[in-house]
Amino acid sequence: MAGGLTYTAVESTALSTAEYYGKALCELGDEHPEVVALTADLGKSTKIGMFGDAHPERYFNVGIAEQGMFSMAAGFAKAGCVPFVSTFSVFAALRAADQVHADICYQNANVKIIATHGGTSFGQAGSTHHAICDIAVERSFPNMTVIVPADGMETVNAVRAAYETPGPFYIRINRGFDRVVYDSSDYGFEVGKAITMREGTDITVIACGSTVFQACQAADFLGNADGLKVRVLNVHTIKPIDKEAVLKAVMDTRRVIVAEDHTIIGGLGAVVAEIIAEAGKGCAFRRLGLQDKFAPIGLHEDIMSILGIDSNGIIETVRDVMKMDFELDDNWDDEV
Amino acid sequence: MALTKQEWLALEEKANELRNLCLDTTHWAGSGHIGGGLSVMDMLTILYYRHLNIDPANPTWEDRDRFILSKGHAGIAWAPVLVSKGFNDPEQLKTFNLTNSKMGIHLDAAKVVGVDASTGSLGHGLPIALGSALAARVLGKDYWTYCIMGDGECDEGEIWEAAMAAAHFGATNLIAFVDRNKCMIDGPTEEVMKLEPFADKWRAFGFHVIEVDGQNINELDDAIEYAKTKAAGKPVLILANTIKGAGIAHIEGDYRWHYGAMDEASYKKGKDSLAQYYQARVARAEKEGK
Numbered sequence: 001m002a003g004g005l006t007y008t009a010v011e012s013t014a015l016s017t018a019e020y021y022g023k024a025l026c027e028l029g030d031e032h033p034e035v036v037a038l039t040a041d042l043g044k045s046t047k048i049g050m051f052g053d054a055h056p057e058r059y060f061n062v063g064i065a066e067q068g069m070f071s072m073a074a075g076f077a078k079a080g081c082v083p084f085v086s087t088f089s090v091f092a093a094l095r096a097a098d099q100v101h102a103d104i105c106y107q108n109a110n111v112k113i114i115a116t117h118g119g120t121s122f123g124q125a126g127s128t129h130h131a132i133c134d135i136a137v138e139r140s141f142p143n144m145t146v147i148v149p150a151d152g153m154e155t156v157n158a159v160r161a162a163y164e165t166p167g168p169f170y171i172r173i174n175r176g177f178d179r180v181v182y183d184s185s186d187y188g189f190e191v192g193k194a195i196t197m198r199e200g201t202d203i204t205v206i207a208c209g210s211t212v213f214q215a216c217q218a219a220d221f222l223g224n225a226d227g228l229k230v231r232v233l234n235v236h237t238i239k240p241i242d243k244e245a246v247l248k249a250v251m252d253t254r255r256v257i258v259a260e261d262h263t264i265i266g267g268l269g270a271v272v273a274e275i276i277a278e279a280g281k282g283c284a285f286r287r288l289g290l291q292d293k294f295a296p297i298g299l300h301e302d303i304m305s306i307l308g309i310d311s312n313g314i315i316e317t318v319r320d321v322m323k324m325d326f327e328l329d330d331n332w333d334d335e336v
Numbered sequence: 337m338a339l340t341k342q343e344w345l346a347l348e349e350k351a352n353e354l355r356n357l358c359l360d361t362t363h364w365a366g367s368g369h370i371g372g373g374l375s376v377m378d379m380l381t382i383l384y385y386r387h388l389n390i391d392p393a394n395p396t397w398e399d400r401d402r403f404i405l406s407k408g409h410a411g412i413a414w415a416p417v418l419v420s421k422g423f424n425d426p427e428q429l430k431t432f433n434l435t436n437s438k439m440g441i442h443l444d445a446a447k448v449v450g451v452d453a454s455t456g457s458l459g460h461g462l463p464i465a466l467g468s469a470l471a472a473r474v475l476g477k478d479y480w481t482y483c484i485m486g487d488g489e490c491d492e493g494e495i496w497e498a499a500m501a502a503a504h505f506g507a508t509n510l511i512a513f514v515d516r517n518k519c520m521i522d523g524p525t526e527e528v529m530k531l532e533p534f535a536d537k538w539r540a541f542g543f544h545v546i547e548v549d550g551q552n553i554n555e556l557d558d559a560i561e562y563a564k565t566k567a568a569g570k571p572v573l574i575l576a577n578t579i580k581g582a583g584i585a586h587i588e589g590d591y592r593w594h595y596g597a598m599d600e601a602s603y604k605k606g607k608d609s610l611a612q613y614y615q616a617r618v619a620r621a622e623k624e625g626k
Contacts, residue, residue, distance in 0.1 A: 036474055058474055060505065068463040068497030075467020075481075078445075078452060080398060081474055083467075099494075102457045103464060107445055 017178045018116050020152035022050030024159040025084055025114075029055045032163070038073055038085045040066045045175075046086035046116040070096040070111075074103035077110040082163060088122070089115035089131030089172050093138055104168045105141040112162040112169045118148070118209065119261030120295045120303040121174035127294040131172070136266025138170040139239045145191065146238040147171045148260075148268075150212035153182035154236055157189035165191060172209065176300070179213035181234070192237045194245035200231030203318055204249035204256050208235050208268050210300070211259040211288075211309050218314035230318060238268055246275045250283045255321050259288040259309045284324040286317055339557050341625030343386075347553045348621050350420075351381040352614040355583050357416035357429065359610060362596075363603045365412070365433040369441065371593035372486060373413030375517040375550065375578035379484055380417045382556045387564075389479065392422040395449050401479050402468045404453045406461020406495075407486030407515060408442040409595075415439050415448065423450035459492030461485060462512060466502050469510040480564070484513040488520030491529045496541065502571045503542025511563045512543070512573045515550060517580040519591035535575055544568030550576025554624065583613040 015023075029035045029051050036058045043049025043061055052059030062069045066087055073083040085092070092100065092115040104111045115134065122129045139146045145167065149155040155173050162169040187195070197212065198219040207215040212234045219230035231253055233245055249256060256276070258269035269287030276283060288309050295303050304310040308317065339347070355377050362368035384390075389401045405414050412432065419426045424438075431437035438447040442456030453464045465483035472479050489495065502510055514534075522528050531537070535545045546562060548555040556576065563572035580594075581587035584606045587596070598606065 034475065036471070060470065060501075062497070062501050063504075065494075065497035065501065067459070067494040068466075068501060071460045071463035071494065072467035072470070072498070072501070074453070075404075075464040075469075076471045076474075077467075078464070079402070079468045079471030079475065081471045098457055099460060102454070103460055107454050 015152055016047070016176050017149070017152045017155050017173045018047035018175070020155045021114055021159055021173060022047030024156040025051045026054045028160070028163050029058065032082065034081050035163070036060065036076055036081045036083045038062060038069050038083055040064055040069050040087045040091070042087050046114070048084065048086040048114070051084070066091045066096040067099050070099035071103045073111045074107060074109040078107065082110055082112065084112045084114055086114045086116060088117040088129060089134045090117070090129060092170070093131060093134030097137055101141055105143045108143045108167055110166055110168070112171070114159065114171045114173065116173050117175040118172035119174065121176065121210070121261070121300045123295070123298050123300045123303045126297050130295050132263045132290050132295065133266060134172060135238055135262050135268065136270070139271070140266070143168055144239065145169045147191065147236055148208040148238060149173055149236055150181040150209060150234055151178040152180070153185045154189060156185050158236065161189070161191050174210055174300070178210060181213050181216070189236070192240045192242055194242040195234040195236070196231065197234050198230060198232040200229040201253055202229045202255065203321060204231040204233060204253045205314060205318065206233045206235050206246070206249070206256060206258045206268065206272055208238065208260055210261050210304065214304065214309065214311045215259055215314055217311035218318065221311065221315060222318055226319070228318065228322065235268060238271060241271050241275065243275055246272055247279055247281065250276055250279070250281050255284040255324070257286045257288060257314065257317055257321060259314055261289065261304065261309060263290040263292060265292060284321050286321055288313065288317060337561070339554050339625070341621065344554055344621045344625045345618065347381055347385055348614070348617050350385050351378055351553065352610065352617070354381060354413070354416050354420060355610050356607070357420065358413045359584070359598065359603065359606050361412055361416055361429045361432050363598045364430045367595065367597035368412040368433070369409045369595050370412060370598065371519065371580040371587060371590070371596070372407060372515065372517060373410050374582045374584065375580050376407070376410050376484060376515045377413050377582070378551055378553050378556060379513055379515065379576060380413060382553050382560065383482055384417050384421055386557060387560055388482070390450070392450070395423055399477055399479055402452045402465065402481040404461045404465040404468070404481070404483045405455055406465070406483050407458070407489055408455030408461070411439070411441055411443040414443060418448060418450045421450065424448060458486070458489040459494035462495050463498035463501070465510055465512070466498050466507055469507045470505055472509055480509055480511060482511050482513070484515060487514055487516045487518065487525050487531060487534070488528070490514065490531060499538065499541040499543065507571050508566045508569065510571050511560065512571065514573065514575050515578050516575055517578045519580045519594065521591070521594045523591050538573045538575070542570055543573040544570050545573045545575055547575045547577065550578035551582050554621070583610050585609045
């Protein structure tokens with residue numbers, strides 16, 4: 001990646017993911033006078049306000065008015081600016097869905113949406129503030145690139161890539177601190193290319209965002225305790241998806257689990273399911289996430305545990321799926 | 337500078353040509369949003385033939401004035417203007433609404449040259465225009481951004497989000513219009529969802545409001561000239577009182593002509609009516625022009 005974006009490991013544990021974003025955006029603003037920033041009274045919460053402190057003349061806080069904000073961003077983009085827009089994921093994806101659809105995606109406007117408080121990361125706020133279907137919505141819009149970074153370093157990479165790549169981006173990050181997956185931004189991040197976090201031949205766990213760290217922990221534990229070789233893929237880019245990496249995992253391991261902080265309907269698990277189904281290559285398969293339910297109120301880590309998308313939940317599901325003897329079973333009675 | 341009588345008459349001639357082209361297009365397409373198309377035609381005429389600093393030979397010129405038709409369903413009026421200005425092939429009007437045509441009800445910026453924003457979902461145009469106006473400030477450019485809204489469209493909350501923001505950010509390089517034809521799909525605006533006191537609402541949101549007869553090119557011109565002086569020190573809203581279907585007697589003021597079909601008989605009647613209307617408009621310009 002371009003740019004002098006190397007933070008120390010000390011910094012990486014001291015900064016929230018949104019603070020990484022704020023720093024990265026300030027640097028982009030220093031480098032490029034056409035970068036502008038918009039928020040809807042969430043400058044502090046999303047950390048886009050850091051840009052406002054550095055470049056007040058290019059910072060537009062529109063008040064609590066998300067719909068107008070996304071339309072305005074389209075107007076900025078069409079005039080030659082590169083707007084970064086931040087609000088909570090649930091408002092970006094749902095409240096302003098029509099504006100993002102019609103003004104940004106339909107017109108292929110160069111707008112970068114950095115949506116914070118993704119998934120259930122604002123757990124205590126309840127379902128009005130959980131973004132459980134934002135990935136499903138955003139990935140269904142033509143022209144939109146959708147990225148779910150695993151941590152702060154990956155957020156920096158995604159934000160810079162968004163600037164460098166023309167067209168609409170939806171980048172979903174979490175509230176607060178993420179577990180550190182990368183201690184440097186220099187690990188070969190590329191939009192649309194999955195990253196193999198752990199090599200493995202027995203089973204593959206596909207993850208994005210906060211489940212990447214959990215999947216790695218689960219893989220390490222299962223390697224020691226059960227002698228299993230668990231492959232872990234960080235599929236940070238939901239669209240365009242790395243089809244090749246998914247199909248290679250299917251072919252190599254024949255057992256696939258997807259874990260995400262999202263409803264299983266329309267998210268990463270659904271993307272992977274679509275790829276597997278269209279390839280005609282069967283494999284044992286499970287989607288972990290919200291099972292068509294709203295999430296409970298609570299701490300993010302507790303909700304992840306309840307949903308079974310933390311390391312313990314992933315370990316349990318891996319052991320379960322390892323028991324499946326799908327290749328020798330001709331009996332479809334229990335399937336249909 | 338106020339219009340001379342000669343300039344006014346020339347604009348009347350152009351507006352007449354465009355009204356006829358709008359009716360022709362509706363006839364070729366079989367149907368269209370002719371009511372709200374004709375009510376907005378004088379605004380389009382004065383903007384495209386007097387004020388907009390644009391270059392049909394260089395449609396994406398970055399210093400051009402921007403125009404956003406927030407009431408995107410008036411594409412049947414806008415398309416004839418864009419053709420007449422030389423942005424698009426006139427033959428395209430004959431394909432309006434047909435499968436695979438570049439021109440549909442709501443003009444697509446990716447397909448129709450000269451369109452700055454693909455509108456149609458109501459309420460979006462004013463905030464898009466505001467973004468464009470604020471971008472001029474960031475980029476150090478002195479272009480103007482114009483936006484025309486429908487009156488029924490102002491039921492949308494997003495319009496008022498943008499109105500509040502336009503005043504807050506002091507967007508004096510934005511000139512907004514409302515085509516106040518007092519009709520919407522299901523009936524008169526005051527019956528479906530009351531807008532009055534409409535001008536007061538805009539004033540309360542921080543706009544300088546100029547009320548004009550939206551079917552009077554001279555009044556429209558004066559209002560735009562005033563807005564461009566920035567003397568009001570705030571964004572300007574030109575509240576244009578118009579007549580739905582202006583120029584075609586048998587559809588004028590009738591909300592049911594929001595969208596309608598023009599058969600042969602109706603079309604012929606419309607052409608005759610437009611000719612008479614033009615004579616009356618010329619007579620007014622002759623009498624009132626200086």
